[in-house]
Amino acid sequence: MSEQKTKVVIAGGGTAGWLAAAALSQQLGSAVEVALVESAEIGTVGVGEATIPPMKTFHRLLRIDEQEFMRTTHATFKLGIQFENWRVEGEKYFHSFGTTGRDTLVSEFIHFWLRGRDMGIAKDFGDYCVEFKAALENKCSTQGDTKVNHAFHLDAGLYAKYLRTFAESHGATQVEGNIAEVLQDNNSGYITGLRMASGDIVSGDLFVDCTGFRGLLIEQTLHAGYESWEHWLPCNRAVAVQTASVRDPVPYTRSIAHHAGWRWQIPLQHRVGNGTVFCNRYMSEDEAIAKLLADIQGDVITEPRVIQFQTGRRRKNWVKNCVAMGLSSGFLEPLESTSIHLIMTSIMRLLQLFPGKDIQQATIDEYNMQAAIEFELIRDFIILHYKATEREDSKFWRYCKRMDIPESLAHRIDLFRETGKSYQKEGELFRLDSWTQVMLGQGIYPKRYHPMVDSMQAQELERFLHATAANVAAVVDSMPPHEKFLAEYCAI
Secondary structure, three states, X not given: OOOOOEEEEEEOOHHHHHHHXXXXXXXXXXXXXXXXXXXXXXXXXXXXXXXXXXXXHHHHHOOOOHHHHHHHHOOEEEOEEEEEOOOOOOOEEEEEOOOOOOOOOOOOHHHHHHHHHHHOOOOOHHHHOHHHHHHHOOEOOOOHXXXXXXXXXXXXXXXXXXXXXXXXXXXXXXXXXXXXXXXXXXOOOOEXXXXXXXXXXXXXXXXXXXXXXXXXXXOOOOOOOEEEOOOOOOOOEEEEEEEOOOOOXXXXXXXXXXXXXXXXXXXXXXXXXXXXXEOOOOOOHHHHHHXXXXXXXXXXXXXXXXXXXXXXXXXXXXXXXXXXOHHHOEEOOHHHXXXXXXXXXHXXXXXXXOOOOXXXXXXXXXXXXXXXXXXXXXXXXXXXXXXXXXXOOOHHHHHHHHOOOOHHHHHHHHHHHHHOOOOOOOOOOOOHHHHHHHHHHOOOOOOOOOXXXXXXXXXXXXXXXXXXXXXXXXXXXXXXXXXXXXXHHHXX
């Protein structure tokens, strides 16, 4: 083995651990030696089954074949999320992955739509988006002129197994067993190795903590600290259960609000993932389990599993020679399916800043700054769903409606309400379309539109809106049903 090789030790398996092992071994090749330490006795959370479109870019980087990946993980397509009961009970809206209408360099499409709405000539906002219309008509295609911007619903356990096979094919190795002690250098405090229960020591240069909420390396050993966001995101429990399918899978996730939180429904090819997210100050674990079992359909095929969490992030995701990824780095509830995405961006950040054996503090500081900004931008988008509600039917929703929010989010809401303007910061995950769809869906309507829209003649605006909606309808009409496309593309 070359002396220049950097030995990377990943503590913990699951999606986070094996994603890191797969990417580091495939991208860095002979420059690294990757070992992943995991114990079959320690379970993983493994309920993050819904994803977002940037996953496709990460998979392309690793040269993962989409059809093979989907067959192996029993995946279905996802074109967005349907939110039910969030603004008021009995109402729903859709956050799609598509682009709505056509923008100009000066003005986004929403401003043309707002004027058309005032004139009574505009359709619903979603009628100008292919992904929105396709999802609600249960259609999907990723090929030819009818392809859509998509993500996936997948089996997280099967995904971890798939990634393990991939990582091992690129030289990563697995060490089975429990970690008994984390060894540190007496002078620097750097981690030098992991002493296993067997007595063996797994030594390394760089350690990746994928040990979940407990943060065995980053927190219990290196004391990174944790910044809680539970005052903005009060949900702190989840219950997950799997059921047999009772109908063909739809190409979207359902997020259904209830009096103390919300529940998810994620259709895979072979089953459905279900869960409820709630705050234990307003609903007990027993009540949550009973309500979830009463609300779901299909035969239950797993025992309900309770997961405790605290929303927030580590104050530092990289300390000394240890980088935290996945749940050990922080947690944002799965409302917008960002968990796996955050693992992938943390891996990309590490790849871009990879230090070799010589770790510089400037590298650590840059990593931590980027991670903090990313977490906070996603945090604000999730808080928006809770804050912008008109529900007054429970203590939970009254708290959410009246709670103080970060100034950064308050500014976005005020700007949209006053001017119809959204924005996307550099490197920010959620696009203008996402902010616009959720703002409108949660009942925040702009008071005015951009003045340039008034320069368009009324007949011209009507033709523009009509042609845009007609084009969307034509594309969706030519698509096959979701279940038919699945059968042809990636049936298990």
